[in-house]
Amino acid sequence: xxxxxxxxxxxxALASGATISPxxxxxxxxxxxxxxxxxxxxxxxxxxxxxxGGVTExxxxxxxxGKWVLDSWLIAEYLDETYPDRPTLIPHASVKALTQGxxxxxxxxxxxxxxxxxxxxxxxxxxxxxxxxxxxxxERMFGRKxxxxxxxxxxRIPKVPPTLQLLRNxxxxxxxxxxxxxxxxxxxxxxxxxxxxxxxxxxxLTDDDPLRDWIERGFDLYGGLGRHPGLSPIFGLQLRExxxxxxxxxxxxxxxATRNTGPKSTxxxxxxxxxxxxxxx
Numbered sequence: 001x002x003x004x005x006x007x008x009x010x011x012x013a014l015a016s017g018a019t020i021s022p023x024x025x026x027x028x029x030x031x032x033x034x035x036x037x038x039x040x041x042x043x044x045x046x047x048x049x050x051x052x053g054g055v056t057e058x059x060x061x062x063x064x065x066g067k068w069v070l071d072s073w074l075i076a077e078y079l080d081e082t083y084p085d086r087p088t089l090i091p092h093a094s095v096k097a098l099t100q101g102x103x104x105x106x107x108x109x110x111x112x113x114x115x116x117x118x119x120x121x122x123x124x125x126x127x128x129x130x131x132x133x134x135x136x137x138x139e140r141m142f143g144r145k146x147x148x149x150x151x152x153x154x155x156r157i158p159k160v161p162p163t164l165q166l167l168r169n170x171x172x173x174x175x176x177x178x179x180x181x182x183x184x185x186x187x188x189x190x191x192x193x194x195x196x197x198x199x200x201x202x203x204x205l206t207d208d209d210p211l212r213d214w215i216e217r218g219f220d221l222y223g224g225l226g227r228h229p230g231l232s233p234i235f236g237l238q239l240r241e242x243x244x245x246x247x248x249x250x251x252x253x254x255x256x257a258t259r260n261t262g263p264k265s266t267x268x269x270x271x272x273x274x275x276x277x278x279x280x281x
Contacts, residue, residue, distance in 0.1 A: 007031050008039040008063040010052060014125045016230025017042070020198045022111070022191035023072040025226075027060040029187035030076045032222035034086045044127035045134065076184050089184040099185040102167075102177075106192050109163040117153035118199040120146050125199060158239055161205055161246035168247055171214045182221065190218040194226050196234055203236035206246045 009028060012021040019025050031038055041051060049057050052068075061070050069078045073096075076089045090096050115122070123134040123146060135146060142149050167189070170177065177185040193215050196204060205211065212235055219226030239246065260266055268278040 002036055003065045004037075005035075006037045006039040008041060010041045010048070010059050010061045011043060012048075012059045013042060013044055013127075014198060014230060015044075015127050016125065016228075018198045018228045018230030020122070020126075020195065021059060022188075022195040024060045025191035025194045026184070026187045027062065027072050027075050028225060029190070029221070030072075030079055030089055030184060031062070032225055033089060033182070033184075033187070034079050034083055045130040046127070087181075089187075091178075091183060095178075095183065095185060099177075099188055102185065103188050103192075105166065106164075106189055110160055110192055111195065113156055113160050114196050114200070114204060116142070116149050117157055117204075118196070118201065119149050121201045122199045157202070157204055157237065158243035158246070161209065161237070162244050164211065165248055168210045172210065176214070182218070186214075186218060190215065190226065193234060194219070194231070197226075197231040200232050200234055203238075204234050206237045206239065207235050209235065209247060211247075 009024070009031060011019055012024050014020050019028065028038060043051050048059060049055075052061055055061065055068050056070050058070070060072050060075060061068060062075055063069075064078075064082070069075050079086075080089050090099075119138055119142070123131055123138065126134050138149075139145055176182040177189065215234075237246070271278045
């Protein structure tokens, strides 16, 4: 059993103290979901091997009553295996597979473009001793200077919200990705928006985005775990003339809007597909 009901986690944070790593965010949520308190070892990109005694050069990493566990997925699985009597993170192997697919999609749709928009803030908000590392590593990653990477970001930011419709559709019919209660799928995807809040210096989603309900409730979980004062607002994007619609109005799309309970329930949709007037209710 975790000593004093605490699990030690090594943070990857900015100068504000806000976590920047989505993997560390997901791990913080996993620990809190299990009902443990977080014993946070602060720090940034520099000196990870020194902080961890040479155990790892990447984070997250946790220490549970003397036992080291590395990698966010392995940590979640370890917590479920070690503490099966506490709330489950990954209730079935299918949840892991589907979450990995959703996460890969969200990284391509959101983190990749948002990273090109906020890479300068990513560097500037880092701890002073991390600036050289972030500059060198990210410029090598993108093959350009940071100041060149962000050029045209005002045109790229409005293009991201429309690509998130898949997530809106799922959450339109489900309180959480885990169903009635959150699970590790929620934490992995919420971590994308927590990462964005750590580096964004301008909002990325409109105030009325349907994702707001899920995100706000997710940030409020476990005593407001996602409400660190070092995070920036991600809602409030002001659209310009010519920017695409940020989301589809009128609810989810992709199949029947209502469940098929017989001809009466599908009549309006059938009429629309035939180009006919919908029958009277």
